[in-house]
Amino acid sequence: MGRMVYGSSDARATALAQLKEQEGGDPFRILIGTILSQRTRDENTTKAVANLFARYSSAKELAGADEGEVKELIRPAGFYNVKAKSIITVSRQILEEFNGRVPDKLDDLLKLHSVGRKTANCVLVYGYGIPAIPVDTHVHRISNRLGLVETRRPEETEEELAKKVPRRYWLELNDVFVRFGQTTCKPLGPRCEVCTLRGVCKYYREVVSPKRGKLDKPKLGGVSRANIRGG
Numbered sequence: 001m002g003r004m005v006y007g008s009s010d011a012r013a014t015a016l017a018q019l020k021e022q023e024g025g026d027p028f029r030i031l032i033g034t035i036l037s038q039r040t041r042d043e044n045t046t047k048a049v050a051n052l053f054a055r056y057s058s059a060k061e062l063a064g065a066d067e068g069e070v071k072e073l074i075r076p077a078g079f080y081n082v083k084a085k086s087i088i089t090v091s092r093q094i095l096e097e098f099n100g101r102v103p104d105k106l107d108d109l110l111k112l113h114s115v116g117r118k119t120a121n122c123v124l125v126y127g128y129g130i131p132a133i134p135v136d137t138h139v140h141r142i143s144n145r146l147g148l149v150e151t152r153r154p155e156e157t158e159e160e161l162a163k164k165v166p167r168r169y170w171l172e173l174n175d176v177f178v179r180f181g182q183t184t185c186k187p188l189g190p191r192c193e194v195c196t197l198r199g200v201c202k203y204y205r206e207v208v209s210p211k212r213g214k215l216d217k218p219k220l221g222g223v224s225r226a227n228i229r230g231g
């Protein structure tokens, strides 16, 4: 999958990978970027993050920020009322409860307002380089399609992947899956015809291939219109 993703001419950087590169993996910016990225497209996250950090560059500054102004700055990310409140609250918590430093332990990260397992794991991977498996919609969908897991909830996917995928791959897993999900194994209309994982993919085997078989199958036991017309 990695070869297919990074070798593709459409290997766009994910918002978090881009942020990691630009900000040198500053855990605070990764945390805020991940909160802003919820339920929005990568390009909107990138714009909102750039606007916000051009004005407020640290937890200390954001903790005392004007909420109305923050809303305007992050507007491109959508849900800006809720997100503005969240990032100001999280900044205050980091200052008051963690001496201004984003925690690097999962349990501590989960104590932060509006931070769930996906966001916490993103901070570990992209901010601290600590192996973890952030399961977003791409990771959840692709893992199930491939048949690596059979799960309903992202939390179950994380648990199953952690058992099956060697730890040495965890740091790159999210980035590879997200890029693969954006370019090939899309939510609607996966591009199975160009995918090199067809041979091992459960979804292809059980859903795509049988459908295709039906379409390709010649009609038996009757004379087709083409036959009649063609004589």
Ligand code: SF4
Pocket (backbone or CB within 6 Å): 145, 146, 184, 185, 186, 190, 191, 192, 195, 196, 197, 198, 201, 202, 203, 204
């Ligand atoms: S074969 Fe299709 S469904 Fe399976 S991983 Fe590739 S693109 Fe996704």
